[in-house]
Amino acid sequence: MPSWGENLYNWHYRIIIMKVGFIQMNIEILDVKKNVDNAINLIEKNDADLVVLPELFNTGYNFNNKGEVLGVSEKIPDGYTTKLLKEFTENTDKTIVFGLSEKTDKGLYNSLAIVSKGEYIGKYRKIHLFFDEKDFFLPGDLGFKIFEIDGIKIGTMICFDWFFPESTRTLALKGADIICHPANLVMPYCPEAMKTICLQNRIYSITSNRVGEERGLKFIGQSQIVGPDGKIIFRASEDKQKAFHVEIDPLKSRDKNLNPKNNIFNDRRADFYELI
Template sequence: MPATRVKEAPLTVAAIQMEPRIGEVEANLARSVALIEEAAGHGAKLVVLPELCNTGYVFESRAEARALAESIPDGRSTQLWIETARRLGLHIVAGITEREGELLYNSAVILGPDGLIGRYRKVHLWGDEALHFAPGNLGFPVFDLPFGRIGCHICYDCWFPESFRLAALQGAEIVCVPTNWVPIPGQDPNREAMANIIAMGAAHCNSLFVVCADRVGTERGQPFIGQSLVVGHTGWPVAGPASRDSEEVLVATINLADARRKRNWNDFNQVMRDRRRDVYDEMLGSGAKPGWY
């Protein structure tokens, strides 16, 4: 995509923490729209929803996942979110169970008032997701929106530093993360979630804003941990973490230009400039094209 300069203007973003119910697509969509409307009431222009928020997450079989999956963009979930984006004048990133031909993907749609902007397919599958979904085959695309350039990861993708670095190298200022975080073995209950630490570290190491929208509740015996957050380009949270067990609309106002304009750490060091491209490949062997960074 062509590189564009970031507008020097505040942007209000929202991470929507919700509790989808497995198989209850209509109810999940209705709840997502109500929460998007709440975010819009707080001035949000970019709203991020959790992973697989239209269907729920813990499928009993691939047949169940396939029965709930939808094509993009003509499926009912994408069409309803597009209508909502148009009505409210905002952009939405939402996790969805995608069907393309015989294949299923754990995907996210990037939508605006004019319709589908793009999609992302989860690259790194977690646990028995591999029984239902094909690994993502679109790489780590970056999308031009009116307010800047965004990347998208889903949950386990965040555990791979290459994911954030490739987004940053392609010119992203913000990465949106629909996620379904589960408890991590050894987690100290008195410390921030490991997922929060990873998001903060990635934001700091790449000078990116990161918006993580997690779910809550327990589904077919699997608990989810909540604690959605919005991380600034320095790595420190600017909103959240949210609660561990309740739905919440987490809102923050940021300036995407800071991701580039304030990237220098001191008189000598700047995280993108200091890369040793004589030691490792410019784009980590991905074949992606560098953006304006």
């Protein structure tokens, strides 16, 4: 069976089918093995080609001190979690985007990694750190990145990055077809805001959030997939684990026309945006 990327030879017809999804899960603080096992169990129930897991899915989020974070941080790609998920995707068509704490010689980063079909693809480091994250992590230094897999361009950001419109606009201008968005959302704003963001950029987004409560911090769930028209394709509940996937045509993101006379990129007046 041909992979979803093999249909790109004639994208003008915009008829490629790609299964994309997310894992919304409960996460146990500091229990890496349990969290990874839970994620793999849920992924096995998900028939998606592209699966997005939450931010820091393997460690939890609400750390008491930097020592806790350091104890569960890993090298990328040589750490336990990346190696295990890479091996899991061998002999499959799956691509997995997942958040984890990255250990480096410089310090720790709130990062995500991508593995696909038994290969390590790359990583992104969160640029906009939220609240106590600033006590534990260094701000990301790799820029907003696009990863091309079977001809589909995947843009990446992590949780609070969404709050800055420059994040998603940069990814869209770099040609992303889909924005993969691992998150640990606690504020209520993101699910609705992503509708406007996707409409403004004519792009798909996949937000994978977690559920449950961790040391008094409650997460809002509502993982979702939004289309380039700003409409919610599917939104999960606020409190239940969910493995979901849907078929989309990612090349719809390459059509930036609102009507015969308006193209959202061609109509930009960058000469008046100098403050940005």
